[in-house]
Amino acid sequence: MRFECSSEVEQKLQMARKNFSYSSTLLIVLLTVGSFFATYNLITMAIHNKMLNSGGLSNDPDFTMPDNMERSTGTKALFHVALTAVAHPYSQWQSRIMYYWYKRMKSMAGSEMGSFTRILHSGQPDNLMDEIPTFVVDPLPDDRGYIVLNRPWAFVQWLKRATIEEEYIMMAEPDHIFINPLPNLARGIVPAGFPFNYILPSEYEEIIRKYFPKENGPITNVDSIGNSPVIIRKDLLEKIAPTWMNVSIRMKDDPEADKAFGWVLEMYAYAVASALHGVKHILREDFMLQPPWDTETGKRFIIHYTFGCDYNMKGELTYGTIGEWRFDKRSYWNVSIPRNLSMPPPGVPESVVTLVKMVNEATANIPNWDIE
Ligand SMILES: *[C@@H]1O[C@H](CO)[C@@H](O)[C@H](O)[C@H]1NC(C)=O
Ligand SMILES: *[C@@H]1O[C@H](CO)[C@@H](O)[C@H](O)[C@H]1NC(C)=O
Ligand SMILES: *[C@@H]1O[C@H](CO)[C@@H](O)[C@H](O)[C@H]1NC(C)=O
Numbered sequence: 039m040r041f042e043c044s045s046e047v048e049q050k051l052q053m054a055r056k057n058f059s060y061s062s063t064l065l066i067v068l069l070t071v072g073s074f075f076a077t078y079n080l081i082t083m084a085i086h087n088k089m090l091n092s093g094g095l096s097n098d099p100d101f102t103m104p105d106n107m108e109r110s111t112g113t114k115a116l117f118h119v120a121l122t123a124v125a126h127p128y129s130q131w132q133s134r135i136m137y138y139w140y141k142r143m144k145s146m147a148g149s150e151m152g153s154f155t156r157i158l159h160s161g162q163p164d165n166l167m168d169e170i171p172t173f174v175v176d177p178l179p180d181d182r183g184y185i186v187l188n189r190p191w192a193f194v195q196w197l198k199r200a201t202i203e204e205e206y207i208m209m210a211e212p213d214h215i216f217i218n219p220l221p222n223l224a225r226g227i228v229p230a231g232f233p234f235n236y237i238l239p240s241e242y243e244e245i246i247r248k249y250f251p252k253e254n255g256p257i258t259n260v261d262s263i264g265n266s267p268v269i270i271r272k273d274l275l276e277k278i279a280p281t282w283m284n285v286s287i288r289m290k291d292d293p294e295a296d297k298a299f300g301w302v303l304e305m306y307a308y309a310v311a312s313a314l315h316g317v318k319h320i321l322r323e324d325f326m327l328q329p330p331w332d333t334e335t336g337k338r339f340i341i342h343y344t345f346g347c348d349y350n351m352k353g354e355l356t357y358g359t360i361g362e363w364r365f366d367k368r369s370y371w372n373v374s375i376p377r378n379l380s381m382p383p384p385g386v387p388e389s390v391v392t393l394v395k396m397v398n399e400a401t402a403n404i405p406n407w408d409i410e
Contacts, residue, residue, distance in 0.1 A: 264305030353385020
């Protein structure tokens with residue numbers, strides 16, 4: 039297992055020097071170093087065979103030690119791309135762009151992307167059934183006004199009822215754009231996830247401990263991840279998904295957890311649920327990039343456009359105030375994003391330029407873009 043940590047640190051530092059204040063630089067260094075140590079911990083723990091606790095997974099015949107995890111070249115371990123979505127214009131236009139780029143990247147060299155399913159948790163078909171392979175599942179009877187609480191329940195239903203050829207599953211979201219052909223980043227039974235800098239289990243130890251009691255191990259067993267993007271073996275996800283659903287509903291009904299975790303509650307719930315099953319993830323910072331904070335696409339695999347990108351005409355970031363030029367998915371709530379968005383002014387980072395180009399390319403080529 040090779041991780042290009044030092045070059046990653048250098049690259050990050052260069053970007054950071056150019057673009058960020060001292061405190062952001064420090065944060066990035068800490069995050070990079072943190073994910074290195076998390077990876078290091080994973081290896082150490084696997085060697086000490088502590089990684090997989092009471093679930094008995096260490097007896098799994100497919101479990102291999104990290105040293106042997108690199109697959110021999112030529113064998114592909116395909117993963118099924120599973121996108122959870124709803125029948126609402128906001129989710130639909132993003133899903134269409136996401137599926138367009140999946141199709142473009144799937145057949146390229148290096149890809150281990152298998153087939154694709156949009157898991158539609160609106161309970162009934164929508165107008166994209168012919169455009170995107172879709173599996174309809176039921177929403178929760180009561181989502182407590184928090185729509186993403188439906189995600190774990192959607193996965194539970196889909197895994198139970200669908201025929202899935204691939205051994206691995208990738209959990210994806212509509213605001214993901216594949217920018218490079220994605221290989222299977224999981225290794226054997228060890229799944230891969232993206233380390234989010236805003237998922238901090240150790241900072242909420244008291245709350246996490248309600249769901250992850252001491253006997254399950256140290257709080258650091260809870261990864262700084264959400265369910266997406268994650269590439270994981272299907273049999274493991276089948277075990278984790280019901281627990282994830284249970285933990286998310288209990289957290290949502292717990293005012294303290296609900297207040298602390300807010301809109302990322304279901305991410306914490308996945309992190310806790312997988313830890314309860316003794317599963318730790320390989321943390322891959324190159325899984326994804328998040329404009330405007332990450333300024334270069336480089337060799338990463340997915341653009342996650344969850345943050346608004348606001349700039350003035352000098353190309354300076356005006357995050358938090360509406361820019362003279364802006365790209366924000368939230369601007370297109372009731373309607374599809376228009377074709378041919380204006381390109382950002384000179385000086386705006388490459389990651390943002392690439393994002394707009396890729397959105398424009400998709401909307402230009404998807405037939406009937408404007409017909410809803
Ligand atoms: C979660 O699981 C526990 C233990 O099995 C059970 O008592 C509880 O009712 C479940 N909660 C939900 C919301 O499913
Ligand atoms: C979006 O839809 C809601 C509810 O139908 C409506 O109140 C709102 O004005 C709409 N917004 C836009 C920008 O069309
Ligand atoms: C896209 O918009 C630009 C102006 O921003 C215009 O020059 C160009 O012709 C438009 N392209 C298409 C295909 O509509």
